[in-house]
Amino acid sequence: MDSNLQPTQPPQVPQVPPQITAEQLEEMKALARQQAIQQTFTQRAVEPPPQQKVVYVRRNLTVAEVIAVFIISCGVVVGLQTGWNFATNLLPRIEVKVN
Numbered sequence: 001m002d003s004n005l006q007p008t009q010p011p012q013v014p015q016v017p018p019q020i021t022a023e024q025l026e027e028m029k030a031l032a033r034q035q036a037i038q039q040t041f042t043q044r045a046v047e048p049p050p051q052q053k054v055v056y057v058r059r060n061l062t063v064a065e066v067i068a069v070f071i072i073s074c075g076v077v078v079g080l081q082t083g084w085n086f087a088t089n090l091l092p093r094i095e096v097k098v099n
Contacts, residue, residue, distance in 0.1 A: 020028075061069070
């Protein structure tokens with residue numbers, strides 16, 4: 001029975017990484033910040049600013065816009081008709097009398 005059992009291995013203890021002190025953490029943050037600043041400056045120096053594109057979006061008119069267009073167009077037609085009527089019928093009837 002002993003021959004069937006495999007020899008047991010001692011349990012493996014997980015390796016604990018060394019603790020980082022607050023000073024080391026601050027140094028790493030400062031180094032990362034400086035590297036990010038340098039990287040940003042080099043990217044801005046190399047790349048030209050992106051060209052802005054004007055994008056026109058076509059959309060359908062809303063109900064309120066359709067109603068507003070209808071009212072404005074009716075007003076223009078009625079105004080033109082009234083102006084034409086005034087110019088052709090009423091203006092010739094006006095007489096100027098001089099004493």
